[in-house]
Amino acid sequence: MCGIVGYIGDKQAAPVLLSGLSKLEYRGYDSAGLAVRDGEHPAVVVKTIGKLNNLVEKTDEGKALRGNCGIGHTRWATHGAPSQINAHPHVSGNCSNSGSGEVESLVVGVHNGIIENYQELKAKMERHSYKFYSETDTEVLIKLVDYYYKKYKMGPIDALAKTIVRVRGSYALVVMFADHPGKIYVARKESPMIIGVGDNETFIASDVPAILSHTRNVYYIGNLEMAEITAGDVTFYNLDGDKIEKEVSEIEWDAEAAEKGGYEHFMMKEIHEQPQVVMDTLRKYIKQEDGSGHIDLSETGLTDEIIKKLSQIYIVACGSAWHVGMEAQYVIEELADIPVRVELASEFRYRKNRLCDDSLVIIISQSGETADSLAALRMAKEKGIPTLAIVNVVGSSIAREADHCMYTLAGPEISVATTKAYSCQLVCMFLLALKFAKTREKLDDYDEYLKELMSIPDKMKKILDDKERIQWFASKYSNAKDIFFIGRGIDYSICLEGSLKMKEISYIHSEAYAAGEMKHGTISLIEDGTLVIGALTQTDLYEKTLSNMMECKSRGAYLMGVTVYGKYDVEDSVNFAVYVPNVDEHFVGSLAIIPLQLLGYYLSVAKGLDVDKPRNLAKSVTVE
16 A cells, blocks of 8 residues: 655656656555655655656656655555645645645655554644644654654654654655755654665665666665665664664566566466466475475475474465465365364454464465554464464565565566465465375375376466457456355355455456355345356365356356366356366366456456556555
């Protein structure tokens, strides 16, 4: 949510900032702004509402703003409606700065996150004669920095430290001080922020894609840490104002991975990348020796001793990652014979959980910064329960704080609707299930299961080769008002993710139900032409789910079935059938989800919607 960029170096800052913000559009936003300063001159602030193109046009692609030091922001409205006045950057002076121009204010800044006690702080500032022009908590934060800077006549780092002590909530804060030209200052708690360094230039960003075309060398700033940034250099400080040393990390993502590569949308590109990134993730953890393979989790630090002692597994996640957990629950319990509970992070963190001894909490998050998941991780650690993170972003908060970390190799995922990261998370859970089962001596045909896993990428390619049929079907149902997904067991989990893909990018109301629940109320919603999509991949459950679909058909529903080549023939029962290659039933979710991803995509395109940036959504939910 929200996007921050910053630049200081020997180039004109505004074009660099605009380019960086364009790489962060997937995070979701309603307005955008820049603050750029030229040497000793005051900062020039420009803000617009709506799409980033409005800011590009207003600044003549950045050419209208001179200076090699600046900050930029795309805002997701939390406190205060989307408006030009509420857009960032904010200033410490009393002008509304609703349009553009030089700002004489001492402090200019941008902020991601939520300040929980902003009303209390605002009242304090008003008692000290500060006037407010916006409805945002960010303006309160900027004026608080200004207050401490003036009151104690201290340096920027000390002023930031004083501010941090008074603030409750989350923030990635980036500020420029009028009397410290050539420097940018940052502070962080919870909200993501990275700092990239190049040759005589330094970059600030909320996420890697914003700076990937400029540098791969980054620093990760920790919670309650601050930094002073100059061209080509960064100095870090703790809350006491003492300098701290950090090592630079190298981002392994290819810059081209964050570009569309000839596809119309990032989502379609990322759907097509699934075979490769799934294979990359499998090869990372499956090692070949003496003609046979084995799963190696040594990088995670998850030892056989820990695995053998497990009496309970908790999988905690949000959104699509929670759907991964739902599917993994069936697989782990059946293969490894370990009880599994799947929890929504937003619920788990607020329940008075009595976590079992000898348990493991698995946190799944693409970004590694999901606020509720991070809070759940910390709660588990406070209770002394070992934690394992499955994340895609190296050095993210969840990755750093978990006891054990298993990285997916999905690369940068730009589209808001996850596809390839979801698939990589899913195969990681399959790997864990097999490793747990093997270690606990619950599995006889280990080698066969590994072969089945390794066959998934090629089978994904076969599905993608036949995507035109789904495009044709989507064109027929682009005006649908309601769609229902039904399945049982693993198929139910597939339906949960398929339904989410449908609603988040096509804006069609869709729901996923355990098929056996249809008769307990939901079937009353079926009428002539209602599309019902059934997942039919599980031998023991196939006939029961098909029977539930027939009940819907008899009430006027139009049926689509997703099933397996050569195992089931549903042509005479459903109106439209999609087949996926045969694979072990534990792993079939990796294949069955792809037609549903494509269906959601093509429906969105048919309706002329913004596939990659659906309304009201953000890629990374870093606030509650």
